[in-house]
Amino acid sequence: MNTKTYQELLNRQKEIQLLGSMQGLLEWDQRTYMPQAGAEHRAEQTALIAGVIHQKRTAPPIDKLLHELEVDREPDDSPEAVNIREWRRDYDKQTKLSRELVEELTRTSVLSQQTWQQARADKDFSLFQPWLEKTLDLKRREAEAYGYTDDIYDPLLDTYEPGVKAVEVGKVLGELREALVPLMKSIAASGRKRDSSILHRDYPPAAQSAFVHKVAASIGYDFNAGRIDETVHPFCIGLGPGDVRITTRYIPDFLNSALFGIIHEAGHGLYEQNLPREHWGTPMGEAVSLGIHESQSRLWENLVGRSRAFWEFWYPTAQDHFQSLQNVPLDDFYLAINAVQPSLIRVEADEVTYNLHILLRFELERELLTGRLAVADLPPAWNAKFFDYFGLEVPDDSLGCLQDIHWSAGLFGYFPTYSLGNLNAAQLYAAAEGELGGLPAMFRRGEFQPLLGWLQRNVHQHGRRYNSAELIQRATGKPLSADAAVRYLEGKYGGRQVV
Numbered sequence: 094m095n096t097k098t099y100q101e102l103l104n105r106q107k108e109i110q111l112l113g114s115m116q117g118l119l120e121w122d123q124r125t126y127m128p129q130a131g132a133e134h135r136a137e138q139t140a141l142i143a144g145v146i147h148q149k150r151t152a153p154p155i156d157k158l159l160h161e162l163e164v165d166r167e168p169d170d171s172p173e174a175v176n177i178r179e180w181r182r183d184y185d186k187q188t189k190l191s192r193e194l195v196e197e198l199t200r201t202s203v204l205s206q207q208t209w210q211q212a213r214a215d216k217d218f219s220l221f222q223p224w225l226e227k228t229l230d231l232k233r234r235e236a237e238a239y240g241y242t243d244d245i246y247d248p249l250l251d252t253y254e255p256g257v258k259a260v261e262v263g264k265v266l267g268e269l270r271e272a273l274v275p276l277m278k279s280i281a282a283s284g285r286k287r288d289s290s291i292l293h294r295d296y297p298p299a300a301q302s303a304f305v306h307k308v309a310a311s312i313g314y315d316f317n318a319g320r321i322d323e324t325v326h327p328f329c330i331g332l333g334p335g336d337v338r339i340t341t342r343y344i345p346d347f348l349n350s351a352l353f354g355i356i357h358e359a360g361h362g363l364y365e366q367n368l369p370r371e372h373w374g375t376p377m378g379e380a381v382s383l384g385i386h387e388s389q390s391r392l393w394e395n396l397v398g399r400s401r402a403f404w405e406f407w408y409p410t411a412q413d414h415f416q417s418l419q420n421v422p423l424d425d426f427y428l429a430i431n432a433v434q435p436s437l438i439r440v441e442a443d444e445v446t447y448n449l450h451i452l453l454r455f456e457l458e459r460e461l462l463t464g465r466l467a468v469a470d471l472p473p474a475w476n477a478k479f480f481d482y483f484g485l486e487v488p489d490d491s492l493g494c495l496q497d498i499h500w501s502a503g504l505f506g507y508f509p510t511y512s513l514g515n516l517n518a519a520q521l522y523a524a525a526e527g528e529l530g531g532l533p534a535m536f537r538r539g540e541f542q543p544l545l546g547w548l549q550r551n552v553h554q555h556g557r558r559y560n561s562a563e564l565i566q567r568a569t570g571k572p573l574s575a576d577a578a579v580r581y582l583e584g585k586y587g588g589r590q591v592v
Protein backbone atom coordinates (compact mmCIF):
# COMPACT_ATOMS: atom_id res chain seq x y z
CA MET A 94 0.00 0.00 0.00
CA ASN A 95 1.12 3.50 -0.72
CA THR A 96 1.54 4.76 2.84
CA LYS A 97 1.88 8.36 1.74
CA THR A 98 -1.48 8.26 -0.03
CA TYR A 99 -3.05 6.51 2.96
CA GLN A 100 -1.62 9.11 5.32
CA GLU A 101 -2.98 11.93 3.20
CA LEU A 102 -6.44 10.39 3.22
CA LEU A 103 -6.20 9.65 6.94
CA ASN A 104 -5.35 13.29 7.68
CA ARG A 105 -8.36 14.47 5.71
CA GLN A 106 -10.68 12.01 7.44
CA LYS A 107 -9.39 12.88 10.90
CA GLU A 108 -9.96 16.55 10.20
CA ILE A 109 -13.58 15.74 9.26
CA GLN A 110 -14.00 13.73 12.47
CA LEU A 111 -12.50 16.53 14.55
CA LEU A 112 -15.00 18.95 13.04
CA GLY A 113 -17.72 16.38 13.71
CA SER A 114 -16.75 16.16 17.37
CA MET A 115 -16.92 19.96 17.64
CA GLN A 116 -20.39 19.79 16.12
CA GLY A 117 -21.19 17.15 18.76
CA LEU A 118 -20.00 19.41 21.56
CA LEU A 119 -22.25 22.21 20.29
CA GLU A 120 -25.15 19.76 20.21
CA TRP A 121 -24.44 18.48 23.73
CA ASP A 122 -24.34 22.06 25.00
CA GLN A 123 -27.54 22.94 23.15
CA ARG A 124 -29.37 20.06 24.80
CA THR A 125 -28.04 20.64 28.32
CA TYR A 126 -26.89 24.12 29.31
CA MET A 127 -27.45 26.58 26.46
CA PRO A 128 -29.76 29.46 27.41
CA GLN A 129 -32.92 29.63 25.31
CA ALA A 130 -31.97 32.95 23.74
CA GLY A 131 -28.82 31.43 22.28
CA ALA A 132 -30.77 29.19 19.90
CA GLU A 133 -30.62 31.39 16.83
CA HIS A 134 -26.88 31.97 17.03
CA ARG A 135 -26.34 28.26 17.74
CA ALA A 136 -28.33 27.38 14.59
CA GLU A 137 -25.92 29.52 12.56
CA GLN A 138 -22.89 27.89 14.17
CA THR A 139 -24.15 24.37 13.50
CA ALA A 140 -25.30 25.14 9.96
CA LEU A 141 -21.84 26.50 9.13
CA ILE A 142 -20.00 23.54 10.59
CA ALA A 143 -22.40 21.06 8.93
CA GLY A 144 -21.81 22.75 5.57
CA VAL A 145 -18.03 22.62 5.98
CA ILE A 146 -18.19 18.93 6.97
CA HIS A 147 -20.40 18.02 4.01
CA GLN A 148 -18.07 19.82 1.64
CA LYS A 149 -14.99 18.07 3.03
CA ARG A 150 -16.67 14.65 3.04
CA THR A 151 -17.67 14.87 -0.59
CA ALA A 152 -14.49 16.56 -1.87
CA PRO A 153 -13.30 14.95 -5.13
CA PRO A 154 -9.70 14.40 -3.83
CA ILE A 155 -11.14 11.81 -1.42
CA ASP A 156 -12.43 9.82 -4.37
CA LYS A 157 -9.06 10.11 -6.08
CA LEU A 158 -7.08 9.04 -3.01
CA LEU A 159 -9.44 6.12 -2.37
CA HIS A 160 -9.14 5.03 -5.96
CA GLU A 161 -5.34 5.03 -5.79
CA LEU A 162 -5.45 2.92 -2.65
CA GLU A 163 -8.06 0.52 -4.06
CA VAL A 164 -6.16 -0.34 -7.24
CA ASP A 165 -3.04 -0.75 -5.19
CA ARG A 166 -4.14 -3.60 -2.96
CA GLU A 167 -6.32 -6.62 -2.38
CA PRO A 168 -8.88 -6.18 0.40
CA ASP A 169 -7.84 -7.94 3.62
CA ASP A 170 -8.66 -7.79 7.31
CA SER A 171 -6.14 -5.12 8.33
CA PRO A 172 -7.37 -1.90 9.94
CA GLU A 173 -6.21 0.04 6.88
CA ALA A 174 -8.21 -2.17 4.52
CA VAL A 175 -11.27 -1.90 6.72
CA ASN A 176 -10.94 1.87 6.77
CA ILE A 177 -10.53 2.11 3.00
CA ARG A 178 -13.58 -0.12 2.46
CA GLU A 179 -15.76 1.89 4.85
CA TRP A 180 -14.52 5.28 3.67
CA ARG A 181 -15.50 4.24 0.16
CA ARG A 182 -18.91 3.17 1.36
CA ASP A 183 -19.46 6.48 3.17
CA TYR A 184 -18.16 8.57 0.28
CA ASP A 185 -20.33 6.86 -2.31
CA LYS A 186 -23.40 7.15 -0.15
CA GLN A 187 -22.84 10.83 0.63
CA THR A 188 -22.13 11.87 -2.93
CA LYS A 189 -25.23 10.19 -4.32
CA LEU A 190 -27.49 12.86 -2.90
CA SER A 191 -27.62 16.20 -4.66
CA ARG A 192 -27.03 19.27 -2.56
CA GLU A 193 -30.50 20.46 -3.56
CA LEU A 194 -32.10 17.27 -2.17
CA VAL A 195 -30.09 17.42 1.06
CA GLU A 196 -31.13 21.02 1.62
CA GLU A 197 -34.77 20.28 0.82
CA LEU A 198 -34.75 17.30 3.21
CA THR A 199 -33.28 19.44 6.00
CA ARG A 200 -35.65 22.35 5.46
CA THR A 201 -38.70 20.08 5.25
CA SER A 202 -37.65 18.21 8.37
CA VAL A 203 -37.50 21.40 10.46
CA LEU A 204 -40.88 22.70 9.26
CA SER A 205 -42.51 19.28 9.36
CA GLN A 206 -41.42 18.76 12.98
CA GLN A 207 -42.93 22.11 13.93
CA THR A 208 -46.24 21.20 12.30
CA TRP A 209 -46.15 17.73 13.86
CA GLN A 210 -45.84 19.27 17.33
CA GLN A 211 -48.87 21.42 16.65
CA ALA A 212 -50.84 18.51 15.17
CA ARG A 213 -50.02 16.35 18.16
CA ALA A 214 -51.04 19.06 20.63
CA ASP A 215 -54.30 19.65 18.70
CA LYS A 216 -54.86 15.90 18.13
CA ASP A 217 -55.39 16.81 14.47
CA PHE A 218 -53.72 14.54 11.91
CA SER A 219 -54.99 16.58 8.95
CA LEU A 220 -52.53 19.39 9.85
CA PHE A 221 -49.59 17.02 9.58
CA GLN A 222 -50.82 15.07 6.54
CA PRO A 223 -49.44 17.37 3.77
CA TRP A 224 -46.03 17.46 5.48
CA LEU A 225 -45.90 13.70 5.80
CA GLU A 226 -46.79 13.41 2.10
CA LYS A 227 -44.02 15.85 1.21
CA THR A 228 -41.52 14.05 3.44
CA LEU A 229 -42.40 10.70 1.87
CA ASP A 230 -41.90 12.13 -1.63
CA LEU A 231 -38.45 13.35 -0.62
CA LYS A 232 -37.55 10.05 1.07
CA ARG A 233 -38.53 8.19 -2.10
CA ARG A 234 -36.25 10.51 -4.06
CA GLU A 235 -33.51 9.85 -1.54
CA ALA A 236 -33.98 6.07 -1.84
CA GLU A 237 -33.95 6.30 -5.65
CA ALA A 238 -30.74 8.35 -5.51
CA TYR A 239 -29.04 5.69 -3.35
CA GLY A 240 -30.44 2.95 -5.58
CA TYR A 241 -31.79 -0.49 -4.66
CA THR A 242 -32.65 -3.82 -6.21
CA ASP A 243 -35.98 -5.02 -4.84
CA ASP A 244 -37.21 -2.91 -1.97
CA ILE A 245 -37.34 0.88 -1.71
CA TYR A 246 -37.09 0.51 2.09
CA ASP A 247 -33.62 -1.06 1.87
CA PRO A 248 -31.47 1.99 1.07
CA LEU A 249 -33.09 3.97 3.90
CA LEU A 250 -32.64 1.15 6.41
CA ASP A 251 -29.06 0.83 5.20
CA THR A 252 -28.31 4.33 6.51
CA TYR A 253 -28.83 3.12 10.08
CA GLU A 254 -28.14 -0.61 9.70
CA PRO A 255 -25.60 -1.10 6.90
CA GLY A 256 -26.11 -4.22 4.83
CA VAL A 257 -29.39 -5.30 6.43
CA LYS A 258 -32.47 -5.77 4.22
CA ALA A 259 -36.13 -5.08 5.01
CA VAL A 260 -37.09 -8.67 4.21
CA GLU A 261 -34.64 -9.94 6.88
CA VAL A 262 -36.00 -7.52 9.47
CA GLY A 263 -39.54 -8.57 8.54
CA LYS A 264 -38.61 -12.20 9.10
CA VAL A 265 -37.12 -11.82 12.60
CA LEU A 266 -39.80 -9.40 13.76
CA GLY A 267 -42.45 -11.80 12.46
CA GLU A 268 -40.91 -14.63 14.51
CA LEU A 269 -40.98 -12.38 17.51
CA ARG A 270 -44.64 -11.50 17.01
CA GLU A 271 -45.60 -15.20 16.79
CA ALA A 272 -44.20 -15.69 20.28
CA LEU A 273 -45.08 -12.38 21.89
CA VAL A 274 -48.79 -12.12 21.14
CA PRO A 275 -49.63 -15.38 22.98
CA LEU A 276 -47.16 -14.53 25.76
CA MET A 277 -48.84 -11.17 26.28
CA LYS A 278 -52.25 -12.82 26.40
CA SER A 279 -51.11 -15.43 28.93
CA ILE A 280 -49.63 -12.73 31.16
CA ALA A 281 -52.89 -10.76 31.00
CA ALA A 282 -54.92 -13.92 31.69
CA SER A 283 -52.76 -14.95 34.65
CA GLY A 284 -54.23 -12.09 36.66
CA ARG A 285 -50.92 -11.49 38.42
CA LYS A 286 -51.03 -7.89 39.54
CA ARG A 287 -47.93 -5.87 40.11
CA ASP A 288 -47.96 -2.79 42.26
CA SER A 289 -46.15 -0.19 40.18
CA SER A 290 -47.18 2.61 42.54
CA ILE A 291 -44.02 1.80 44.52
CA LEU A 292 -42.05 3.49 41.74
CA HIS A 293 -44.18 6.64 41.90
CA ARG A 294 -43.37 7.63 45.47
CA ASP A 295 -41.03 10.38 46.60
CA TYR A 296 -37.57 9.99 45.06
CA PRO A 297 -35.55 13.19 45.70
CA PRO A 298 -33.44 14.01 42.62
CA ALA A 299 -30.25 14.41 44.70
CA ALA A 300 -30.64 10.86 46.03
CA GLN A 301 -31.43 9.57 42.55
CA SER A 302 -28.31 11.25 41.21
CA ALA A 303 -26.10 9.80 43.95
CA PHE A 304 -27.50 6.31 43.41
CA VAL A 305 -27.36 6.23 39.58
CA HIS A 306 -23.76 7.51 39.63
CA LYS A 307 -22.80 4.50 41.77
CA VAL A 308 -24.68 2.08 39.54
CA ALA A 309 -23.18 3.49 36.33
CA ALA A 310 -19.65 3.34 37.77
CA SER A 311 -20.17 -0.24 38.93
CA ILE A 312 -20.97 -1.52 35.45
CA GLY A 313 -17.81 0.13 34.14
CA TYR A 314 -18.82 3.57 32.91
CA ASP A 315 -15.66 5.63 33.40
CA PHE A 316 -16.37 8.98 35.04
CA ASN A 317 -12.83 10.16 34.33
CA ALA A 318 -13.83 9.96 30.69
CA GLY A 319 -17.47 10.88 31.01
CA ARG A 320 -20.14 12.68 33.00
CA ILE A 321 -23.90 12.79 33.61
CA ASP A 322 -25.86 15.97 32.96
CA GLU A 323 -29.55 16.78 32.85
CA THR A 324 -31.65 17.14 29.73
CA VAL A 325 -35.23 16.81 28.46
CA HIS A 326 -34.70 13.93 26.01
CA PRO A 327 -31.83 11.79 27.35
CA PHE A 328 -28.98 10.74 25.06
CA CYS A 329 -25.36 9.59 25.01
CA ILE A 330 -22.74 11.33 22.90
CA GLY A 331 -19.18 10.31 22.14
CA LEU A 332 -17.11 13.46 21.67
CA GLY A 333 -13.73 11.83 21.30
CA PRO A 334 -11.21 9.72 23.20
CA GLY A 335 -11.66 10.34 26.91
CA ASP A 336 -14.94 12.20 26.51
CA VAL A 337 -18.18 10.22 26.29
CA ARG A 338 -21.11 11.93 27.99
CA ILE A 339 -24.51 10.73 29.07
CA THR A 340 -27.59 12.66 30.12
CA THR A 341 -30.75 12.01 32.08
CA ARG A 342 -33.91 13.49 33.52
CA TYR A 343 -34.72 13.23 37.23
CA ILE A 344 -38.46 12.99 37.92
CA PRO A 345 -39.08 13.47 41.67
CA ASP A 346 -42.02 11.05 41.81
CA PHE A 347 -40.88 8.41 39.31
CA LEU A 348 -37.75 6.34 39.90
CA ASN A 349 -37.56 4.51 36.54
CA SER A 350 -36.90 7.47 34.31
CA ALA A 351 -33.40 8.31 35.59
CA LEU A 352 -32.53 4.87 36.95
CA PHE A 353 -33.15 2.75 33.85
CA GLY A 354 -32.47 5.73 31.61
CA ILE A 355 -28.94 5.99 33.01
CA ILE A 356 -28.25 2.26 32.82
CA HIS A 357 -29.43 2.44 29.19
CA GLU A 358 -27.30 5.47 28.29
CA ALA A 359 -24.32 4.08 30.21
CA GLY A 360 -24.65 0.95 28.02
CA HIS A 361 -24.25 3.19 24.96
CA GLY A 362 -21.44 4.97 26.80
CA LEU A 363 -19.56 1.73 27.52
CA TYR A 364 -19.54 0.96 23.79
CA GLU A 365 -18.19 4.42 22.95
CA GLN A 366 -15.64 4.39 25.78
CA ASN A 367 -14.31 1.00 24.72
CA LEU A 368 -13.96 1.57 20.99
CA PRO A 369 -10.26 1.23 20.08
CA ARG A 370 -8.75 4.55 20.98
CA GLU A 371 -5.81 4.24 18.62
CA HIS A 372 -8.25 4.16 15.70
CA TRP A 373 -10.19 7.26 16.69
CA GLY A 374 -11.25 9.28 13.67
CA THR A 375 -11.45 6.25 11.37
CA PRO A 376 -14.15 3.58 10.80
CA MET A 377 -12.10 1.12 12.88
CA GLY A 378 -12.78 3.41 15.85
CA GLU A 379 -16.53 3.77 15.19
CA ALA A 380 -19.69 1.88 16.17
CA VAL A 381 -21.10 -0.62 13.67
CA SER A 382 -24.72 0.47 13.44
CA LEU A 383 -27.66 1.74 15.46
CA GLY A 384 -28.90 -1.82 16.02
CA ILE A 385 -25.58 -2.83 17.57
CA HIS A 386 -25.37 0.40 19.58
CA GLU A 387 -28.88 -0.22 20.90
CA SER A 388 -27.95 -3.81 21.79
CA GLN A 389 -25.38 -2.48 24.26
CA SER A 390 -27.83 -0.12 25.95
CA ARG A 391 -30.67 -2.67 26.10
CA LEU A 392 -28.42 -5.43 27.35
CA TRP A 393 -27.35 -3.40 30.37
CA GLU A 394 -30.75 -1.81 30.92
CA ASN A 395 -32.91 -4.94 30.64
CA LEU A 396 -30.98 -8.20 30.71
CA VAL A 397 -28.74 -6.95 33.52
CA GLY A 398 -30.53 -3.96 35.09
CA ARG A 399 -33.96 -5.57 35.33
CA SER A 400 -32.64 -8.95 36.51
CA ARG A 401 -33.25 -10.26 39.99
CA ALA A 402 -29.55 -10.96 40.58
CA PHE A 403 -28.65 -7.36 39.83
CA TRP A 404 -31.11 -6.16 42.44
CA GLU A 405 -30.04 -8.71 45.02
CA PHE A 406 -26.77 -6.82 44.98
CA TRP A 407 -28.09 -3.27 44.58
CA TYR A 408 -31.34 -3.26 46.56
CA PRO A 409 -29.89 -2.69 50.05
CA THR A 410 -27.99 0.35 48.70
CA ALA A 411 -31.15 1.58 46.99
CA GLN A 412 -33.00 1.31 50.30
CA ASP A 413 -30.24 3.35 51.96
CA HIS A 414 -30.76 6.08 49.36
CA PHE A 415 -34.56 6.12 49.20
CA GLN A 416 -36.88 6.41 52.17
CA SER A 417 -39.72 5.32 49.85
CA LEU A 418 -38.28 1.82 49.52
CA GLN A 419 -37.64 1.33 53.22
CA ASN A 420 -40.50 -1.09 53.84
CA VAL A 421 -40.77 -2.53 50.35
CA PRO A 422 -39.57 -6.15 50.04
CA LEU A 423 -37.16 -6.87 47.16
CA ASP A 424 -39.72 -9.13 45.47
CA ASP A 425 -42.31 -6.36 45.28
CA PHE A 426 -39.74 -3.97 43.84
CA TYR A 427 -38.59 -6.57 41.31
CA LEU A 428 -42.20 -7.19 40.21
CA ALA A 429 -42.85 -3.46 39.89
CA ILE A 430 -39.86 -2.79 37.63
CA ASN A 431 -40.90 -5.71 35.43
CA ALA A 432 -44.62 -5.03 35.11
CA VAL A 433 -46.04 -6.06 31.71
CA GLN A 434 -49.03 -4.10 30.52
CA PRO A 435 -50.16 -3.37 26.95
CA SER A 436 -50.10 0.41 26.61
CA LEU A 437 -50.59 3.04 23.94
CA ILE A 438 -47.20 4.74 24.09
CA ARG A 439 -44.04 3.12 22.74
CA VAL A 440 -41.54 4.89 24.99
CA GLU A 441 -43.40 3.75 28.10
CA ALA A 442 -43.68 0.13 26.97
CA ASP A 443 -42.25 -2.84 28.88
CA GLU A 444 -39.82 -5.43 27.51
CA VAL A 445 -42.52 -7.79 26.23
CA THR A 446 -44.80 -5.35 24.43
CA TYR A 447 -42.09 -2.95 23.20
CA ASN A 448 -41.21 -4.90 20.08
CA LEU A 449 -44.83 -5.05 18.95
CA HIS A 450 -44.85 -1.25 18.92
CA ILE A 451 -41.85 -1.39 16.60
CA LEU A 452 -43.30 -4.08 14.34
CA LEU A 453 -46.43 -2.00 13.84
CA ARG A 454 -44.40 1.05 12.80
CA PHE A 455 -42.10 -0.99 10.56
CA GLU A 456 -45.06 -2.51 8.69
CA LEU A 457 -46.84 0.81 8.28
CA GLU A 458 -43.81 2.81 7.17
CA ARG A 459 -42.99 0.23 4.52
CA GLU A 460 -46.52 0.53 3.13
CA LEU A 461 -46.35 4.31 3.23
CA LEU A 462 -43.08 4.34 1.30
CA THR A 463 -44.29 2.02 -1.45
CA GLY A 464 -47.55 3.96 -1.61
CA ARG A 465 -49.66 0.89 -0.82
CA LEU A 466 -50.98 2.89 2.11
CA ALA A 467 -52.08 6.47 1.40
CA VAL A 468 -51.05 9.02 4.03
CA ALA A 469 -54.70 10.03 4.52
CA ASP A 470 -55.47 6.43 5.54
CA LEU A 471 -52.67 6.21 8.12
CA PRO A 472 -54.77 6.92 11.26
CA PRO A 473 -57.40 4.20 10.64
CA ALA A 474 -54.69 1.76 9.51
CA TRP A 475 -52.69 2.46 12.67
CA ASN A 476 -55.71 2.07 14.93
CA ALA A 477 -56.84 -1.19 13.33
CA LYS A 478 -53.37 -2.73 13.60
CA PHE A 479 -53.02 -1.48 17.15
CA PHE A 480 -56.23 -3.18 18.17
CA ASP A 481 -55.10 -6.33 16.41
CA TYR A 482 -51.74 -6.49 18.28
CA PHE A 483 -52.62 -4.99 21.67
CA GLY A 484 -56.39 -5.32 21.99
CA LEU A 485 -56.62 -1.60 22.78
CA GLU A 486 -58.66 1.16 21.13
CA VAL A 487 -56.64 4.25 20.29
CA PRO A 488 -58.60 7.23 21.68
CA ASP A 489 -56.96 9.90 19.50
CA ASP A 490 -54.04 10.34 17.08
CA SER A 491 -51.77 12.01 19.65
CA LEU A 492 -51.79 8.65 21.44
CA GLY A 493 -51.63 6.86 18.09
CA CYS A 494 -49.84 7.67 14.85
CA LEU A 495 -48.75 11.16 15.98
CA GLN A 496 -46.89 10.05 19.12
CA ASP A 497 -43.34 9.72 17.72
CA ILE A 498 -41.12 12.41 16.25
CA HIS A 499 -39.41 10.08 13.73
CA TRP A 500 -41.63 10.40 10.66
CA SER A 501 -41.83 14.17 10.98
CA ALA A 502 -38.03 14.27 11.08
CA GLY A 503 -37.76 12.09 7.98
CA LEU A 504 -36.39 9.13 9.92
CA PHE A 505 -37.81 6.27 7.84
CA GLY A 506 -36.05 2.95 8.35
CA TYR A 507 -34.97 3.94 11.86
CA PHE A 508 -37.59 2.19 14.03
CA PRO A 509 -36.47 -1.41 13.35
CA THR A 510 -33.05 -0.65 14.87
CA TYR A 511 -34.69 -0.52 18.32
CA SER A 512 -35.97 -4.07 17.98
CA LEU A 513 -32.79 -5.26 16.32
CA GLY A 514 -31.10 -3.88 19.43
CA ASN A 515 -33.29 -6.06 21.64
CA LEU A 516 -32.69 -9.16 19.53
CA ASN A 517 -28.94 -8.55 19.33
CA ALA A 518 -28.84 -7.93 23.08
CA ALA A 519 -30.55 -11.21 23.95
CA GLN A 520 -28.39 -13.21 21.54
CA LEU A 521 -25.14 -11.59 22.73
CA TYR A 522 -26.09 -12.08 26.37
CA ALA A 523 -26.89 -15.77 25.80
CA ALA A 524 -23.53 -16.24 24.07
CA ALA A 525 -21.69 -14.46 26.91
CA GLU A 526 -23.48 -16.62 29.47
CA GLY A 527 -22.62 -19.72 27.43
CA GLU A 528 -18.96 -18.81 27.41
CA LEU A 529 -18.51 -17.30 30.88
CA GLY A 530 -21.19 -19.20 32.80
CA GLY A 531 -22.90 -17.98 35.97
CA LEU A 532 -23.38 -14.31 35.09
CA PRO A 533 -26.25 -13.93 37.61
CA ALA A 534 -23.99 -15.24 40.39
CA MET A 535 -21.44 -12.60 39.41
CA PHE A 536 -24.09 -9.85 39.44
CA ARG A 537 -25.16 -10.95 42.93
CA ARG A 538 -21.59 -10.19 44.03
CA GLY A 539 -21.57 -6.87 42.15
CA GLU A 540 -19.15 -8.20 39.52
CA PHE A 541 -19.93 -6.77 36.10
CA GLN A 542 -16.42 -6.67 34.63
CA PRO A 543 -16.50 -10.21 33.19
CA LEU A 544 -19.56 -9.38 31.08
CA LEU A 545 -18.10 -6.02 30.04
CA GLY A 546 -14.83 -7.75 29.11
CA TRP A 547 -16.71 -10.22 26.91
CA LEU A 548 -18.48 -7.34 25.14
CA GLN A 549 -15.18 -5.51 24.69
CA ARG A 550 -13.60 -8.56 23.08
CA ASN A 551 -16.56 -9.55 20.92
CA VAL A 552 -18.12 -6.22 20.00
CA HIS A 553 -16.36 -3.01 21.06
CA GLN A 554 -12.81 -3.66 19.89
CA HIS A 555 -13.86 -4.39 16.29
CA GLY A 556 -15.11 -0.91 15.39
CA ARG A 557 -16.64 -1.21 11.91
CA ARG A 558 -14.49 -4.19 10.91
CA TYR A 559 -17.64 -6.32 10.48
CA ASN A 560 -21.18 -5.30 9.63
CA SER A 561 -23.87 -6.13 12.17
CA ALA A 562 -24.79 -9.51 10.66
CA GLU A 563 -21.12 -10.63 10.54
CA LEU A 564 -20.45 -9.32 14.03
CA ILE A 565 -23.38 -11.24 15.52
CA GLN A 566 -22.45 -14.40 13.64
CA ARG A 567 -18.86 -14.22 14.92
CA ALA A 568 -19.75 -13.28 18.49
CA THR A 569 -22.57 -15.78 18.95
CA GLY A 570 -21.81 -18.52 16.40
CA LYS A 571 -25.11 -18.09 14.55
CA PRO A 572 -27.01 -15.59 12.45
CA LEU A 573 -29.38 -13.18 14.16
CA SER A 574 -32.77 -14.65 14.96
CA ALA A 575 -35.55 -14.05 17.47
CA ASP A 576 -34.77 -17.31 19.33
CA ALA A 577 -32.68 -15.90 22.16
CA ALA A 578 -35.05 -12.97 22.76
CA VAL A 579 -38.07 -15.29 22.80
CA ARG A 580 -36.34 -17.71 25.18
CA TYR A 581 -35.35 -14.86 27.46
CA LEU A 582 -38.83 -13.28 27.53
CA GLU A 583 -40.66 -16.60 27.89
CA GLY A 584 -38.27 -17.67 30.63
CA LYS A 585 -38.75 -14.45 32.54
CA TYR A 586 -42.44 -13.78 32.00
CA GLY A 587 -44.02 -17.01 30.77
CA GLY A 588 -45.19 -20.27 32.25
CA ARG A 589 -45.82 -20.62 35.94
CA GLN A 590 -42.81 -18.65 36.99
CA VAL A 591 -44.03 -15.91 39.28
CA VAL A 592 -41.86 -12.98 38.39
Ligand code: ZN
Pocket residue numbers: 357361387390
Ligand atom coordinates in the same frame (compact mmCIF):
# COMPACT_ATOMS: atom_id res chain seq x y z
ZN1 ZN B 1 -30.66 3.85 23.09
